[in-house]
Amino acid sequence: xxxxxxxxxxGKLFIENFKAGIHVPSFIIGMMSPDTITEDDFxxxxxxxxxxxxxxxxxxxxxxxxxxxxVQKSFILGYYCHLWFDxxxxxxxxxxxxxxxxxxxxxELGAAVGTILRYYDSKAINNFFEKYIKEIVEFNSNINLKxxxxxxxxxxxxxxxEFLNEHVPEVTYPNLIEEQEYMxxxxxxxxxxxxxx
Numbered sequence: 703x704x705x706x707x708x709x710x711x712x713g714k715l716f717i718e719n720f721k722a723g724i725h726v727p728s729f730i731i732g733m734m735s736p737d738t739i740t741e742d743d744f745x746x747x748x749x750x751x752x753x754x755x756x757x758x759x760x761x762x763x764x765x766x767x768x769x770x771x772x773v774q775k776s777f778i779l780g781y782y783c784h785l786w787f788d789x790x791x792x793x794x795x796x797x798x799x800x801x802x803x804x805x806x807x808x809x810e811l812g813a814a815v816g817t818i819l820r821y822y823d824s825k826a827i828n829n830f831f832e833k834y835i836k837e838i839v840e841f842n843s844n845i846n847l848k849x850x851x852x853x854x855x856x857x858x859x860x861x862x863x864e865f866l867n868e869h870v871p872e873v874t875y876p877n878l879i880e881e882q883e884y885m886x887x888x889x890x891x892x893x894x895x896x897x898x899x
Contacts, residue, residue, distance in 0.1 A: 703788055703791065703792070704787060704788065704791040704795070705816060705819060705820065705823075706734075706737075706861065706865050707819060707820045707823035707824065707827075707865070708787075708791070708819055708823055708888070709733060709734075709784060709787060710730075710733075710823065710827055710831065710865065711822075711823040711826045711827055711888055712783065712787050712888055712891060712892065713729065713730060713733045713780065713783060714826065714827055714830050714831070715826075715888060715889065715892040716729075716779075716783050716892055716895065716896075717729060719892055719896055720779070720896070723772060724772075724776045724779065725772050725773045725775075725776040726776070726831075726834050726837075727834050727837040727838045727841050728772075728773045728774075728776040728777045728780065728841065728845070729776040729777065729779055729780035729783075730780060730831065730834065730838065730862055731777060731780065731838065731841055731855060731858045731859060731862065732776065732777035732778060732779065732780025732781040732783075732784070732858075733780035733781065733783055733784045734780075734784070734858040734859075734861045734862055735777075735780070735781055735784070735850070735853040735854075735855070735858045736781060736784045736785060736788075736853075737784075737861065738853060738854045738857035738858050738861065739853055739854070755789060755792075756785050756786075756788055756789045758782060758785045758786045758789060758898075761781070761782060761785055762778075762782050764849050765778050765847075765849065767779075770847075773845065774845055774846070774847060777845055777847070778847070781850070783895065786895050786898065787891060787895070790891045790894065790895075791891075794887065794891070795887070797887075798879055798883060798884060798887060799879065799880065799883060800815070800878060800879060801877050801878055801879070801880075802878065803877070804875065806875070814874060814875045814878055815878065815879065817871045817872075817873055817874065818873050818875065818876070818878050818879055819879070819884070820870060820871060821870060821871065821872075821873045822879075822881055822884050822885070824870040826885065826888070831862075831866060832866065835863070835866065838859055838862055838863070839859065839863070841855065841859060
């Protein structure tokens with residue numbers, strides 16, 4: 703699964719490219735919500751198919767977006783965006799080229815990849831979400847969507863605020879993944895999700 707920073711990066715691109723209006727705080731809270739559910743409800747809320755892949759279409763089709771207000775619709779789009787990107791990342795992240803010229807161990811490599819992705823994501827996000835902090839903190843916990851009964855709005859908000867307050871780590875191995883290749887990977891995903899809608 704992608705790190706939170708990568709989900710936030712992808713979410714920013716989605717918001718910027720989605721033609722209809724989005725209530726950004728609701729979208730971001732919805733995007734964080736799949737990662738706040740209990741382990742018992744994880745499979746149900748991620749709507750896995752018989753092959754163990756997330757059935758994003760099944761989730762999306764549970765809702766009639768035309769009958770939802772903009773806050774509810776934005777929340778569902780954020781949730782959908784998270785599930786969709788989980789699947790995209792699962793099948794495509796391994797295509798990114800790793801330049802492990804210093805022969806890092808698996809543990810060191812994992813940490814270094816996490817650091818460089820967080821760095822690239824931070825550059826791309828560029829304080830985009832900071833202007834929504836007050837609205838996120840004050841977001842009404844009851845969005846009246848019975849299909850999403852086991853999610854925690856409170857936990858979603860806490861995860862977002864924690865992420866926005868995190869220090870961006872310094873990159874030790876700057877050429878491990880080429881920035882342009884990574885940005886193209888995220889943009890390609892955004893283009894594909896737009897077509898799916």
